Amino acid sequence: MILVLVETSPAGEAVEVSREALTFARTLSAEGGGVPVDAVLVGEPSADLAATLAAYGVRSVHALTGEAFASYSGAAWASGVQSVRGSSVVVLAAGTPRGNEVMAHVAAREGVAMAANVLSFSGLAPFVVTRQVVGGAALEEMRLSDRPAVFTVAGHAVEAAPAEVPGAGEVVVHAPAVAAADLVARVVSSEEPEPDLSGTLKSARVVVGAGRGAGSAEGFAELVELTELVGGSLGVSRVVTSLGWRPHHEQVGQTGSRISPELYIPCGISGAIQHWAGCSTAKNILAINTDPDAPMVTKATYAVIGDLHEVVPAINAEIRRRRA
Amino acid sequence: MRVLVCVKRVVDSSSEVVLTEDGQAVDGRYAGFTMSAHEECAVELAVQVAAATGGTATVLTLGDADAVEQLRAALAVGCTEAVHVVADGSTFGPADVAREIAAVAGDFDLVLLGNDAADSGDFQVGIRLAYELGRPVVNGVTNVSVDGDVVTASGAGTDGHETYRVPLPAVVTVLEGGVEPRYPTVPGRMKAKKVPIDERPPVAEPVGPSRVRLLLPPPAPSNVQVLGKGADAAPAVVDLLEQLGVLAR
Numbered sequence: 062m063i064l065v066l067v068e069t070s071p072a073g074e075a076v077e078v079s080r081e082a083l084t085f086a087r088t089l090s091a092e093g094g095g096v097p098v099d100a101v102l103v104g105e106p107s108a109d110l111a112a113t114l115a116a117y118g119v120r121s122v123h124a125l126t127g128e129a130f131a132s133y134s135g136a137a138w139a140s141g142v143q144s145v146r147g148s149s150v151v152v153l154a155a156g157t158p159r160g161n162e163v164m165a166h167v168a169a170r171e172g173v174a175m176a177a178n179v180l181s182f183s184g185l186a187p188f189v190v191t192r193q194v195v196g197g198a199a200l201e202e203m204r205l206s207d208r209p210a211v212f213t214v215a216g217h218a219v220e221a222a223p224a225e226v227p228g229a230g231e232v233v234v235h236a237p238a239v240a241a242a243d244l245v246a247r248v249v250s251s252e253e254p255e256p257d258l259s260g261t262l263k264s265a266r267v268v269v270g271a272g273r274g275a276g277s278a279e280g281f282a283e284l285v286e287l288t289e290l291v292g293g294s295l296g297v298s299r300v301v302t303s304l305g306w307r308p309h310h311e312q313v314g315q316t317g318s319r320i321s322p323e324l325y326i327p328c329g330i331s332g333a334i335q336h337w338a339g340c341s342t343a344k345n346i347l348a349i350n351t352d353p354d355a356p357m358v359t360k361a362t363y364a365v366i367g368d369l370h371e372v373v374p375a376i377n378a379e380i381r382r383r384r385a
Numbered sequence: 386m387r388v389l390v391c392v393k394r395v396v397d398s399s400s401e402v403v404l405t406e407d408g409q410a411v412d413g414r415y416a417g418f419t420m421s422a423h424e425e426c427a428v429e430l431a432v433q434v435a436a437a438t439g440g441t442a443t444v445l446t447l448g449d450a451d452a453v454e455q456l457r458a459a460l461a462v463g464c465t466e467a468v469h470v471v472a473d474g475s476t477f478g479p480a481d482v483a484r485e486i487a488a489v490a491g492d493f494d495l496v497l498l499g500n501d502a503a504d505s506g507d508f509q510v511g512i513r514l515a516y517e518l519g520r521p522v523v524n525g526v527t528n529v530s531v532d533g534d535v536v537t538a539s540g541a542g543t544d545g546h547e548t549y550r551v552p553l554p555a556v557v558t559v560l561e562g563g564v565e566p567r568y569p570t571v572p573g574r575m576k577a578k579k580v581p582i583d584e585r586p587p588v589a590e591p592v593g594p595s596r597v598r599l600l601l602p603p604p605a606p607s608n609v610q611v612l613g614k615g616a617d618a619a620p621a622v623v624d625l626l627e628q629l630g631v632l633a634r
Contacts, residue, residue, distance in 0.1 A: 167510035375616035
């Protein structure tokens, strides 16, 4: 079988990237002659969640329960995944922080390779995956000869889609024994993130972006105003946080947040690969830049050529005028 | 206490990436090189922990002769010793690298690494190292401090700001964002030049990274629709916002 680690939201739903990973697993299953796809998750799933997983073609939902899973430990989760993996030929997760961490633990414990942030596969014998490297500036074809093949699926590499034929979605509850050594490094406390931290950035429908073109820490007033007028979040490039103009939690890019809003409005951002890695999955991009040849402009859906300090106040005024 | 921080010389991804003809590596002739951003923060944390505990911070890299530049950069900001495993890093997979670090890390109380390297993006060397050493590992944190024989590490996790407290010796992988890496001072740079580098050969033949080849993503054709120039474009922009249905009323 193919075993997919599914992560759930605080509301107990399967997160989108996990549903993408299930969709990826199903494509792989179809190529491999219909190998069953099972899901593994922490905590007992609600009836709704089990129904969602069934709709995504899942045969069995393995629920890991017990004190060992009461707070997060990468090693304990990996131990749980191993306890239900049986004769799985593939074990995969979404390329989230936890997905990458747990799969790395699984691979290390099984003594097999692991491929992070896979976009696609191009053959089963040998099994070759293509994954993102150098922050998306290059791709790597990697052979995964070990069994189980362990990897994570890059966010938005595929679109999450329910199966044509649903699976049984049968819930199987497990309470596996977890070694004490696997519980040494576990979360001892977690606090709610502050409301304006990157959580809202990642879920915003509109993100207004700002780069070096903002000019100074004081140059953000009109950008913040535009952000408020469109009910969005502010995201910035690495240079902006390096210069101390804005806090790190607003950073979009390879070492910041990865965003997929309906509309991203990068203002004065040239579009270095490090930044592009964080915003390339935005559905629409409206670039505002003085340089018509900047990578961000040529890759954008829409562009305005001009200085953000002239263009953004005019947009703000136009929005206010139409609302009046 | 003794802190070991592991760094990697990586291509600066703000410059255009060119591959070697055999597609096995990034062509260094056309690239700038740097230390991964996460590792700059790991170095800063290593120096802070060493200072707070009256200990030392040692920097380790595996790479070719040029990688000494990244060791000197870490020495210039407060590391006092450097170990260089001299090898062609592109022929080492993550399990190989973890084994080489483990051969050095045995004497250290705390090993810090970046969460993932900016080039290979494997997300696993620190975790594999922990299994090699039989030590606990905390992954992807931005803050690290040591009190007695316990390391406290925290960062923005899936469930909010998550804190771990783990007995030493331990392995911790670091993300950018919790500390501001200090700039090297001129005396720091001068001092760094004089520190002898402990050069070692690898302890084992690498298995390799299972790489078939590297590719460049196909350049997307530009389909950009220019809405206008300067402030005059504002009405067209607001029309677009309305059309996309993103203008909150």
